[in-house]
Amino acid sequence: MTKDRYKRILLKISGESLMGENLFGIDVVTVDRVAREVSQVFNLGVQVCLVIGAGNIFRGLSAAAEGMDRASADYMGMLGTVMNSLAMQNSLERIGVESRVQSAITMTEICESYSRRRAIRHMEKNRVVIFAAGTGNPYFTTDTAAALRASEMSCDAIFKGTLVNGIYDKDPKKYDDAVKFEKISFHEVLTRNLRVIDSAAVSLARENDIPIVVFSIKEENSFVDIMEGKGNSSIVTS
Numbered sequence: 001m002t003k004d005r006y007k008r009i010l011l012k013i014s015g016e017s018l019m020g021e022n023l024f025g026i027d028v029v030t031v032d033r034v035a036r037e038v039s040q041v042f043n044l045g046v047q048v049c050l051v052i053g054a055g056n057i058f059r060g061l062s063a064a065a066e067g068m069d070r071a072s073a074d075y076m077g078m079l080g081t082v083m084n085s086l087a088m089q090n091s092l093e094r095i096g097v098e099s100r101v102q103s104a105i106t107m108t109e110i111c112e113s114y115s116r117r118r119a120i121r122h123m124e125k126n127r128v129v130i131f132a133a134g135t136g137n138p139y140f141t142t143d144t145a146a147a148l149r150a151s152e153m154s155c156d157a158i159f160k161g162t163l164v165n166g167i168y169d170k171d172p173k174k175y176d177d178a179v180k181f182e183k184i185s186f187h188e189v190l191t192r193n194l195r196v197i198d199s200a201a202v203s204l205a206r207e208n209d210i211p212i213v214v215f216s217i218k219e220e221n222s223f224v225d226i227m228e229g230k231g232n233s234s235i236v237t238s
C-alpha cells in the first residue's frame with residue numbers, strides 16, 4: 001500500500017484549490033475539507049508537512065506580466081501564502097491536529113521562523129508543519145519551495161495537489177485528446193516542457209531522488225485514496 005512506502009511526505013497545495021467555487025480568496029469550507037483529508041492521511045501514520053501556493057490571493061507572475069516589478073510581486077505572493085497557511089493551521093487545529101506554521105520570512109508576531117531542525121522536531125512530535133512564504137526569495141515558485149523543503153525534511157515524496165488529476169501530454173482543459181501519464185521520468189517532464197510543475201522544482205526533486213505525485217485536490221478524498229493505493233494520479237520518478 002502507498003502509505004507503507006511513505007513515512008514522511010510533503011503536500012503542496014495550489015492556492016486556487018482553496019477558493020472552492022469562488023473566484024478569489026479563501027473558502028473556509030474547502031480549507032476545512034482539505035484539512036480533514038490531511039488529518040486522515042496523518043492518522044494512517046504518515047508524517048505530513050505542507051506548502052501552500054497563493055494563486056487564490058495574488059499571482060506574482062501575472063502581476064509582473066502586467067508591468068509590476070517582479071521582485072515586489074513575488075513578495076506579495078509570499079505574503080499570500082502566509083494567509084493561506086494560517087487558514088490551514090486554524091482548520092487543522094479545530095479538528096484536533098496540532099500544527100506549526102514556519103515562515104521563510106521572519107514575522108515572529110504571527111508565526112515561527114523557518115528552522116529545519118525545529119521543523120523536523122515538530123514532525124517527530126506528531127505535528128503537521130506548514131511552510132509559509134515560499135523560499136523567502138523572489139523568482140522562485142512555491143513548487144520550488146516544496147521541492148526545497150521536501151529535500152531538507154528528507155521526505156519520501158512530494159504530493160502536488162492541484163486542479164488536474166495528473167500529468168497529460170497537453171493541457172487537458174484545452175484538448176479532449178490529451179493523454180495522461182501514469183508514470184513519467186523527471187527527464188521527460190523537463191525535455192517535453194510539461195508545465196505542470198516548474199523546472200527548478202523538478203530538477204531539485206530529481207537531484208534528491210524524491211518522487212512527485214500529481215493529483216487533483218479538488219476531487220474529494222483523493223489524497224487519502226492515493227495513500228491507500230486507489231485514486232487517480234501521475235507519478236514522476238527517476
Ligand code: GTP
Pocket residue numbers: 100101107108109110111112113121122125
Ligand atoms: P516543543 O518545545 O518541541 O514542544 O515545541 P512547541 O512549538 O510547542 O514549543 P514552543 O514553546 O516553542 O512554542 C509554543 C507555541 O508558540 C507554539 O504554538 C509555537 O508555534 C508558538 N511559537 C513559537 N515560536 C514562535 C514565534 O517565533 N512566533 C510566534 N508567533 N509563535 C511562536
